[in-house]
Amino acid sequence: MIHPADTTPEVLRYAAFTDAGRGGNPAGVVLDAGGLDDAARVEVAARVGYSETAFVEAGEEKDHFRVRYFSPRAEVAFCGHATIATAVAIAQRQGAGTLHLSTLAGPITVDTEITADGVTATLTSVPTRTRPTRADELDGALVALRWAHDDLDPRYPAHVAHAGNDHLVLAVRERARLAALDYDYAALAALMERHGWTTAHLVWAESPTLFHARDPFPPGGVVEDPATGAAAAAFGGYLRDLGLVGVPSRVTVLQGADMGRPSRLVVDVLAGDERVKVTGTAAPIPPDGPGD
Missing domain, CATH: 3.10.310.10 (Diaminopimelate Epimerase; Chain A, domain 1)
Structure with a gap:
């Protein structure tokens, strides 16, 4: 080779x-x-x-x-x-x-x-699935994120959602908590490696179909991902399976703004289908353009 x-x-x-x-x-x-x-x-x-x-x-x-x-x-x-x-x-x-x-x-x-x-x-996507987090998983994640149980939005239960990879899904009550994210990289990396999670999909609901997200990605050696299509697909399946959106529904995920790289992911939850559609645009990066 x-x-x-x-x-x-x-x-x-x-x-x-x-x-x-x-x-x-x-x-x-x-x-x-x-x-x-x-x-x-x-x-x-x-x-x-x-x-x-x-x-x-x-x-x-x-x-x-x-x-x-x-x-x-x-x-x-x-x-x-x-x-x-x-x-x-x-x-x-x-x-x-x-x-x-x-x-x-x-x-x-x-x-x-x-x-x-x-x-x-x-x-x-491939067919999605989701499951509630175990108590030890959630407690470990909150410690690593430097969050408390009271920071979480009870309307959106903590889950591990899958659309090709596993993603921890946590929703917070306040946009400011998401904006102030400052997590323990080593602790979250160890936790995610132990449980096989690819990203932590951290969201705040502006409305039932509009979410702001941040996605730590320590397993890839990246502090944060500005747009995560696999997590968006898994999140769409999570919303469908928990009855948090109607079917069919279109959900918008805004990600990356807090790190200066605004991104828009459009998620379509389908009727009678375990798969999810995710739509976006892409543009070539010039030779002197931004890195990760």
Whole structure:
């Protein structure tokens, strides 16, 4: 297999889930990754320095691809924002349409469309599921986050939600508590590693269908993710399963504003379907553009 020392693959850089053309979450995309082994992919992802880089291999048909996702530390089963970035990159090269992606989390379809705002992409998640947190999980998370039980919004029970990866879901009563997030990185990293959580999806409900979110991502070596499509999908399934939104419903998640990278994720909860759709835009990052 080929290592970066042998050849340097072209890495495209996109900001996914931008909000009115601003912010978004940077992702790397390698469209021809067939010659790279796992060690090489981790090395490339580390050099890129974003929370995830997608490595794409062409399938037997034009619209079929195998995609694997690597953080600067390790492989993750699924990454929503890197999927949106990948789909937009492919659409810009071969035209809009439906893409069929094979991922470690399962098959993912992504519909791309060319609009006045550029290319938008809508991913359909794997079937979602959710469960209540155990008392020890919740207590450990609150200690690491430096929060108290009274900070939590009782309308939104603490859960672990899944849409390819597991995400801790915690809702707070006050927007100010979310804005002031200052957590114990080492403690949360250890807790998340122990329980296999990919991010902590921390939210405040402005309304039943409009949420502000912050997503610590210590397992990827990242203090905070400015837009997390997999967590948004898992959250949509959580809202559906707990009867917190009607079905069908459209939910907007605003993320990244507190870290200066405003992002917008549109989540569609479907009728009669355990899957969730997440829509966003993505824009190329210029060579002198922002990093993670």
